[in-house]
Amino acid sequence: MSVFRPGLFTGRVALVTGGGSGIGCQVSIASRNLERLDKAVEELRPRGDIQAVQCNIRNEEDVRSYDWLFMWTSAAVTSTLKTFGRLDYLVNNGGGQFPALSEDITLKGWKAVIETNLTGTFLMTREVYRQHFEEHGGVVINIVADMFRGFPMMSHTGAARAAVENLTKSWATEWAENGVRVNAVAPGIVFSPSARDNYSFDVFSEARSEIPAKRLGTPEEVSSAVCFLLSPGASFINGATLRVDAGGSLYSKLMKVIPGSKPP
Ligand SMILES: CCCCCCCCC/C=C/C(=O)SCCNC(=O)CCNC(=O)[C@H](O)C(C)(C)COP(=O)(O)OP(=O)(O)OC[C@H]1O[C@@H](n2cnc3c(N)ncnc32)[C@H](O)[C@@H]1OP(=O)(O)O
Numbered sequence: 159m160s161v162f163r164p165g166l167f168t169g170r171v172a173l174v175t176g177g178g179s180g181i182g183c184q185v186s187i188a189s190r191n192l193e194r195l196d197k198a199v200e201e202l203r204p205r206g207d208i209q210a211v212q213c214n215i216r217n218e219e220d221v222r223s224y225d226w227l228f229m230w231t232s233a234a235v236t237s238t239l240k241t242f243g244r245l246d247y248l249v250n251n252g253g254g255q256f257p258a259l260s261e262d263i264t265l266k267g268w269k270a271v272i273e274t275n276l277t278g279t280f281l282m283t284r285e286v287y288r289q290h291f292e293e294h295g296g297v298v299i300n301i302v303a304d305m306f307r308g309f310p311m312m313s314h315t316g317a318a319r320a321a322v323e324n325l326t327k328s329w330a331t332e333w334a335e336n337g338v339r340v341n342a343v344a345p346g347i348v349f350s351p352s353a354r355d356n357y358s359f360d361v362f363s364e365a366r367s368e369i370p371a372k373r374l375g376t377p378e379e380v381s382s383a384v385c386f387l388l389s390p391g392a393s394f395i396n397g398a399t400l401r402v403d404a405g406g407s408l409y410s411k412l413m414k415v416i417p418g419s420k421p422p
């Protein structure tokens with residue numbers, strides 16, 4: 159995540175799952191693969207105060223704060239608070255899935271996707287609220303996906319992301335009195351090596367011609383929406399989902415064939 163107005167976030171602290179960083183903002187990035195995280199920290203350190211935290215968001219023990227004796231654990235939230243002393247923003251960006259027809263998804267595969275995208279978001283957000291936001295307020299951004307018309311070939315993630323969009327609204331209302339805002343961002347198609355590797359064909363080339371803008375989105379275009387929703391400029395926005403897809407989620411080639419796309 160790169161911040162489009164650096165001064166705005168000075169002195170603030172963010173916890174971002176699945177990578178990312180903020181300029182002028184202190185950030186913990188949390189995911190499973192420490193090697194990749196450390197590399198990201200090296201790359202991003204010149205842009206701000208950043209630390210890596212190993213955390214599998216599917217695993218309650220990694221996420222939660224206390225063991226049975228109320229001792230601190232090395233959990234993501236705890237370690238962010240220990241290092242930076244406060245926490246202002248949570249960005250639930252960690253997630254993923256694989257393409258498959260519903261009839262071919264095994265229970266293990268279903269659980270992996272639901273636990274990553276839905277349960278992981280629940281665990282992280284519950285923990286941040288319990289440990290800090292309940293008392294101090296804060297902002298949560300949930301990254302979802304373009305699942306508004308269903309998600310054929312990705313039904314597991316469609317179900318999980320739709321559930322997260324619903325959680326976004328529940329939390330927005332439950333925690334408004336505590337000064338917590340909760341919004342979602344739904345990116346369109348953005349190049350990602352891990353998604354590329356998940357397909358047997360060149361999904362991003364195929365997808366490009368199906369997007370009205372005729373191009374993929376960029377991580378920066380997603381992050382500027384995230385930063386806007388984190389910022390005081392969005393202080394009266396709560397429970398909303400912002401689509402960052404250049405209108406892709408509205409497009410149907412039955413209505414208008416975009417030159418270069420395959421006719422229906
Ligand atoms: C024009 C068109 C526009 C199309 C428009 C689409 C454009 C793309 C949009 C991109 C959106 C993005 O989100 S981009 C970000 C994408 N990044 C990712 O998705 C990250 C990579 N994905 C993952 O990490 C995985 O999918 C995920 C399941 C979530 C977590 O994997 P883990 O290995 O941690 O999970 P485990 O608990 O070990 O379970 C793995 C089980 O999941 C199932 N599984 C995993 N990969 C599988 C696969 N490829 N095929 C079948 N099944 C699979 C199997 O049952 C596995 O069990 P076994 O069989 O026993 O091993």
Ligand SMILES: NC(=O)C1=CN([C@@H]2O[C@H](COP(=O)(O)OP(=O)(O)OC[C@H]3O[C@@H](n4cnc5c(N)ncnc54)[C@H](OP(=O)(O)O)[C@@H]3O)[C@@H](O)[C@H]2O)C=CC1
Binds near residue numbers: 214254344350
């Ligand atoms: N790229 C796109 O077109 C779109 C992406 N999205 C969503 O945006 C988010 C970022 O995507 P993008 O950067 O493209 O994809 P990446 O695959 O590059 O990033 C996903 C990140 O999630 C982390 N992650 C996955 N599972 C877990 C877990 N169990 N615990 C902690 N971290 C986890 C991964 O790190 P690690 O493996 O180290 O755990 C990885 O850093 C994801 O939620 C994605 O699904 C939504 C719509 C479109």
